[in-house]
Ligand code: ADP
């Protein structure tokens with residue numbers, strides 16, 4: 534007998550028929566004698582609609598009320614799945630974040646989990662009652678509902694699995710696992726049997742939304758065994774594992790893209806010591822995450838141009854901060870949202886030189902100009918014009934030998 538957490542994403546619970554199909558999958562696990570906790574997302578599209586309504590009701594909304602609204606979708610699916618389970622004679626009960634309780638800090642909209650008291654849930658699991666928990670939501674110290682950031686049900690599931698000391702955490706979604714790149718962009722992307730925590734962490738943080746980044750970091754820290762698999766087929770999925778569980782390491786195991794970046798360039802900045810601090814300090818204080826940075830100093834050394842990327846949603850905030858902070862003198866400020874960050878990822882890069890050169894040559898051969906570059910031990914990222922992103926992903930996918938072989 535095992536204790537397992539099963540998580541179902543929005544497409545998997547998009548309507549009642551699919552929720553009934555999910556109930557059957559859960560029943561298979563209970564019939565096999567397992568204790569099962571389920572984490573559900575809102576029905577596909579629901580959270581987007583709730584976010585839209587909130588923005589329409591109040592553009593500069595109160596984040597506490599934002600969470601009250603956008604957490605609502607998961608309440609509906611938790612209740613419906615519990616009902617569908619009861620209808621097929623599986624004892625089940627829904628749990629909202631506050632009922633667990635699933636304690637978070639009070640950073641509404643992207644709250645972090647602080648403590649999960651699973652004692653009552655464990656009692657129910659031991660009585661063979663399926664616990665269906667609403668994902669994405671928690672409760673703060675001041676007893677208000679919080680949400681964990683978009684895609685946060687993955688993190689709810691991994692956190693619950695860690696707290697319950699579950700044997701497995703199965704993440705059911707609308708593709709059969711983690712692929713070498715987004716299968717919707719590259720139809721011959723290959724499903725990976727296994728991927729390391731580190732690579733998955735990079736893939737997620739560089740744009741592959743199949744798992745929320747924080748869920749991977751949490752799984753890595755708490756050694757939760759995650760499997761990503763389809764709720765529509767019975768194909769084996771992808772296991773996220775430690776590096777030593779993978780015998781043959783690929784140099785490049787995946788390619789990710791992120792469309793949600795924007796580029797800001799400050800032209801003709803006075804090149805004096807401390808200038809970078811004067812620019813990036815206020816941005817950090819304003820909670821704007823700066824990602825890639827390049828600096829070009831003029832020949833005489835008196836002026837510099839600085840280019841960096843920020844999340845697309847933060848462009849206006851970042852430009853206002855820079856305009857208002859009187860310290861920084863520059864000739865011109867430009868912003869560009871039509872950019873995409875493309876990354877190649879692989880733990881094998883640690884021991885292989887030449888990946889960057891190959892990446893740059895491939896893009897050059899397609900006539901794609903690279904605007905900004907950043908690297909870490911196991912990834913190389915470049916910023917390119919948005920219109921070329923599919924071309925770039927496909928070309929790199931082929932060059933690094935990732936294309937699926939025809940059956
Ligand atoms: P869910 O609603 O189940 O949480 P998501 O839409 O959040 O599902 O994540 C699944 C989607 O992630 C897939 O439909 C796929 O388009 C996208 N995706 C991006 N990169 C990858 C990748 N490398 N492997 C698998 N899926 C990916």
Ligand code: ASP
Nearest residue numbers: 574580669683684685686
């Ligand atoms: N429903 C939430 C979202 O769409 C959480 C999730 O699905 O993981 O972001």
Ligand code: MG
Nearest residue numbers: 542684742743
């Ligand atoms: Mg998701």
